[in-house]
Amino acid sequence: MVLKKRLNYEFNGYHLPVIPRAPRSIRRRASQKKSVEDSQICAFELLAAVAGKLLHESESSASSNAAGGKDLFCIHKHGPKQQLLEEGKAFRSECLDQGSCIENVFIPEATAQGSSLKSSLKEFPHGKSGSALERTSNVTSPNFTKNVACDVKLEIGESKTALENFPTKADGGCSNDGEASDCKMENGMERQVEAVQKQNGDLTAANTCGSKDPTEICVNTRALISSESSVQLPLYSSAVPNASFPKHRIDVKLVTRDDDENSFRCNQPSTTKRAFRPRSCIGYRRLRKMLKSKYWNVAPKLKDYELSNTDQRMKSICRNRKTIYTHERCEYEAPSKRRKLIDHSSTDVHDQEASSESISNIPEKNMKRDKSGSAAFFHRANRVSTSVKGHQASSQSKDCHVKFSIKSFRVPELYIEIPETATVGSLKRTVVETVTAILGGGLRVGVLLQGKKVRDDNRTLLQTGISHCGNLDTLGFTLEPSFSQTTTPLKDTPMLVPCEAHQQSPRSLSSTILELGFPHASGVPPLVTNTGNHVESTHELLPSPANALTDGAVRDSKALVVVPPMSVEALAVVPMNHETKHSILSQRRTRRPFSVIEVEALVEAVEKLGTGRWRDVKIRSFDSANHRTYVDLKDKWKTLVHTASISAQQRRGEPVPQELLDRVLAAHGYWSQNQSKQHGKLQADLLKFSEDQMEQLTPDPPQTS
């Protein structure tokens, strides 16, 4: 079926607008076969399982961590791949596997027929761009990551590394900038080409990202990989600059930026395209839902659910989604009606710690502490936290209670890097956002003993040496930002705090992973956990120049990275506040205005497919634009129709060429008129009819309506 469809698309210009769509059940089946999603999930689960196992192991012996990490890595890396191979889609780029996607708007040349679209298409240097793209795809992430505009760099803790590299994404031609479409396209292409070239050059050096330290890269890569969201990193290691990809059809894909979901983009051979559907989107949504569910599930009472989140748990959650959902509504609707916040806190990572190398030096003495509601907070935190709380019986030695007084926490340092050309205002915004993100994002507590982090949450105070007789003087606590606002007891994990815009998807992924109990190999540098975030943030952070037009400023401000812990006082342990949660979990997706190119692609697709087949439209023209869901497309169409019906003066935003609007009206009229009959036997007739219509369609709408 898929094949058939594809053929149709390819060869029929405007002809066959009426591609009868298969009954949903069938479609569903087909889609299910698209294993990508499944495979991803499988991989995910597998990962989770492994993680769980590792975690387990790590608890018993720290030494095993390294190995564990490795294994994990391997699995992650190969698992998906293998699966793909099995599917016979060997050539899918890894980035795809990873779930990273690039948004491509591809426009079949065939389509170009008579419509104005054609003209614009022609502007693309097909040959050249095509090849460039292909190359790009080979290299995949590296290029993108490498990217053009690295306005903001995020650095995390001591591991400055890779972040810098990832940060920018190459800006796809199609992004939302307000530039004229043509220009955009070209620019985008060129850029990509440049990137590619550069990449090739640099590749040898191995530091695509330009990070100075290869080692670090490796580490990061690993970390990233482990975090699932990291998807792209694997490429680094395996990137083969010149590997040749199978040529794709004629589709020209435009790379657009895609942030929310996964920011990585890569060009996919069109062939594969259909194979994996909106998986990322879907996956993303799914995760989101899951998270929500969890939130509800757990958050309400901050019960100490077992922290060990295994995939089992995940599954169950999924299963109960509906139920949970209801639950949520009841309990949380009040605060914010529309937004369901996900409260990671309860579920999160706690146990895991991403160990950061950063060791805070000055241990603070502690005495008693406690502030607000840490109860819940600590609750989860298990042992350590408990101890912090006030006095509690320290685990084993029942007789002794250790009292702590925490005067201050060390707080991670923030590094913000923005272009010289940035305005002071944007700098301020950036700083504010960063801080907000951190504070708002949730904190976790790290425990330092003699300047060293205490990673093992399972050890008792006694075992750790924290007791009366012990050196409380050398005991310190750190407050570290964490994605999920959850605070985790021991260990400090410096993390990237996602800016508000940050989205979910990556975040979700990482969070999820964490929840799953992904243990970081202790040996692994600081970021296993973080990595994912980093990447994410990176994406978001990097504003593509093009985008700047629309919301560039905002974007710019988003990028920030948190580095190592530093001392900040009075950061009371804040249980997660709503706001925090709000900002992180339930954020509204970043607004991404449709670019003219996208509009064009949409119009073109609708002209062929008609309205009411948004899923197909999505697949056809926005398959790789992970941030554009079919609902988005439908909404966009709605607004386009509206836009087309109002005067130019009343329109806002990037102006859409009148020609496109005319086509919108034409298509809208046409399809609304024929909607009822399209599937029937009239199909043939309609076919012809539509053909005619379409052909003359160019600027003038089919009068049919």
Added chain:
DNA sequence: TTTAGGG
């Protein structure tokens, strides 16, 4: 999961 609409 998709579609269709309201907000």
Added chain:
DNA sequence: CCCTAAA
């Protein structure tokens, strides 16, 4: 864009 009812 989000949220949902329906399908």
